[in-house]
Amino acid sequence: MAVTMAEITKLRNLTSAGLMDCKKALAETNGDIDAAVEILRQKGKAVAAKREDRQASEGCVLAKNDGNFAAVVALCCETDFVAKNAGFVALTQKLLDFAVANRIKSLDELKNATIDGQVVADLITDESGKTGEKIELSRYEYIEAPSTTFYVHFGNKLATIVGFNQPDVDYQVGREVAMQVASMNPIAVARENVTEDVINSEYNVAVEKTKEEQVRKAVEAALKKAGLNPNHFDSEDHIESNMAKGWITADDAAKGRQIMAETAAQKAANLPEQMIKNIAQGRLNKFFKENCLMEQQFISDGELTIGQYLEKNSKGLVAVDFKRINLNQD
Numbered sequence: 001m002a003v004t005m006a007e008i009t010k011l012r013n014l015t016s017a018g019l020m021d022c023k024k025a026l027a028e029t030n031g032d033i034d035a036a037v038e039i040l041r042q043k044g045k046a047v048a049a050k051r052e053d054r055q056a057s058e059g060c061v062l063a064k065n066d067g068n069f070a071a072v073v074a075l076c077c078e079t080d081f082v083a084k085n086a087g088f089v090a091l092t093q094k095l096l097d098f099a100v101a102n103r104i105k106s107l108d109e110l111k112n113a114t115i116d117g118q119v120v121a122d123l124i125t126d127e128s129g130k131t132g133e134k135i136e137l138s139r140y141e142y143i144e145a146p147s148t149t150f151y152v153h154f155g156n157k158l159a160t161i162v163g164f165n166q167p168d169v170d171y172q173v174g175r176e177v178a179m180q181v182a183s184m185n186p187i188a189v190a191r192e193n194v195t196e197d198v199i200n201s202e203y204n205v206a207v208e209k210t211k212e213e214q215v216r217k218a219v220e221a222a223l224k225k226a227g228l229n230p231n232h233f234d235s236e237d238h239i240e241s242n243m244a245k246g247w248i249t250a251d252d253a254a255k256g257r258q259i260m261a262e263t264a265a266q267k268a269a270n271l272p273e274q275m276i277k278n279i280a281q282g283r284l285n286k287f288f289k290e291n292c293l294m295e296q297q298f299i300s301d302g303e304l305t306i307g308q309y310l311e312k313n314s315k316g317l318v319a320v321d322f323k324r325i326n327l328n329q330d
Contacts, residue, residue: 070148149174
């Protein structure tokens with residue numbers, strides 16, 4: 001039987017599938033709308049299965065808050081073209097709205113939820129059928145706190161949510177902190193929240209770096225005392241290159257190598273332990289200030305930390321949690 005434009009339009013409104021896909025489905029089912037819908041859904045599953053091994057590295061990240069609850073969700077696809085498609089963005093928003101309204105607390109819970117009579121997994125499969133790309137709900141985060149806020153960066157690739165210890169935090173104050181999280185990518189709210197593994201790793205790196213610096217300074221001083229330019233001896237390749245250029249002689253090279261080896265060994269064996277620990281602790285403190293939200297320098301006012309900015313706006317106000325999803329490389 002002939003398929004009318006009215007039937008095609010009706011099916012398209014129900015499924016958002018392409019015109020030709022709707023026409024073919026209706027032709028296969030002799031105009032049976034329900035059967036055509038099922039064919040298009042099955043087509044979506046087929047597309048999803050075919051593209052299972054493809055990488056979904058593009059997508060849409062959105063965030064939202066409602067009083068003491070905030071969530072951020074990432075729906076991923078294969079190309080930026082699909083990520084910017086209005087239907088794809090609308091599906092991401094639909095998932096987020098449902099998650100916030102129902103206080104969803106895990107990615108699996110959201111995946112298994114039913115929205116408008118359809119399981120979320122089926123909604124995503126349907127979207128895969130419409131776009132011809134692999135679609136996956138890749139990440140979901142939430143926060144519960146006395147008050148919450150969110151920020152979505154232009155382009156829908158990066159979004160953050162933040163929770164505070166006081167209710168009714170000023171909108172602009174909350175937004176500024178959420179933007180700080182987006183921009184500066186902290187690893188924890190405060191140094192007390194940094195794991196022991198990370199602290200130990202950073203401290204050990206700081207100790208080794210400090211030792212290397214002390215040895216290098218001793219070597220440079222010894223070379224200068226011998227009348228040699230330390231810049232000519234900063235690596236074996238440079239020593240060879242500087243000899244080839246005539247900047248140092250073979251005798252200079254041999255003398256410099258001997259000084260470097262003897263000085264380095266002597267200095268490494270006599271490093272002041274307490275001084276090394278003090279410098280390493282200073283480096284660790286710098287790490288906390290750069291990577292803990294409450295200690296970070298406020299990007300909108302370099303004279304304040306985030307902690308000072310919050311205290312200035314409301315006595316005792318602190319951030320208690322944050323989440324950040326970024327599809328781009330930091």
